[in-house]
Amino acid sequence: MKFPPRAVALIAALFCLTASASAQIGHLPANSPFEDIERGHQLSFFGGYLHAGKDPLGVAPQSGPMYGLRYELHLGGPASLMTRFARVNSARRAINPDEAGSARQLGEQSVGLNLLDLNLVLNLTGQKSFRKLVPVLNLGAGVGICGCNVDGDPYRFGTPFAFSLGGGLRYVTGGRFEFRADLNDYLYRIKYPDRYFETINGPPTAGPDQARSFWKNNPAVSVGATFLFFR
Numbered sequence: 001m002k003f004p005p006r007a008v009a010l011i012a013a014l015f016c017l018t019a020s021a022s023a024q025i026g027h028l029p030a031n032s033p034f035e036d037i038e039r040g041h042q043l044s045f046f047g048g049y050l051h052a053g054k055d056p057l058g059v060a061p062q063s064g065p066m067y068g069l070r071y072e073l074h075l076g077g078p079a080s081l082m083t084r085f086a087r088v089n090s091a092r093r094a095i096n097p098d099e100a101g102s103a104r105q106l107g108e109q110s111v112g113l114n115l116l117d118l119n120l121v122l123n124l125t126g127q128k129s130f131r132k133l134v135p136v137l138n139l140g141a142g143v144g145i146c147g148c149n150v151d152g153d154p155y156r157f158g159t160p161f162a163f164s165l166g167g168g169l170r171y172v173t174g175g176r177f178e179f180r181a182d183l184n185d186y187l188y189r190i191k192y193p194d195r196y197f198e199t200i201n202g203p204p205t206a207g208p209d210q211a212r213s214f215w216k217n218n219p220a221v222s223v224g225a226t227f228l229f230f231r
Helices: 005-022
Strands: 034-036 041-050 064-076 079-095 105-123 128-130 133-146 161-172 177-191 213-229
Touching (some): 105 161, 133 177
Antiparallel strands (some): 041 213, 064 079, 128 133, 161 177, 177 213
């Protein structure tokens, strides 16, 4: 599994922040950079952008703006359980492999990609913030759903299984509202239909060296606001 360099850099930075926080000892309570985090349920609204991974034929959902909801429940210690829904306003290239020449190209079609996942989340500074900042990591899995069907095009996105891995930074205010920024990577499989590889009215849509199915990384960046309740 290969993750984007930006995701690796962010995760490394979060670990460095954690190490720096661990080194801060000897402060009086009133002057300590560490503060207890409010526990409870969290509901977040976020918006951002999904950068779709490479798709040689361009028939899978492409990059686009995203928005969604995230619900997080504290489990104990630094761990939380998070479920998330993201909607991506995307587009895809439609192809009719039964036609030849320009008639084969059906143009770019607007589609909506939905991503649902369940994640384990870890606060890297435990149940305290460091100067009101809390670096977090998440790891989970879910599914992708897309209304990608186009008449004449046999491609179907289906409901592929999707892994999710990411990190973020929470800014805690000490009240009911927080702010956060996240970088996440969705990993799911793309499968091309057999008709793309058949000779019908002209050469096949896909060449003989093209893989019929493959996994691809789709990194996403987002910012959002969080409301804490049942504290």
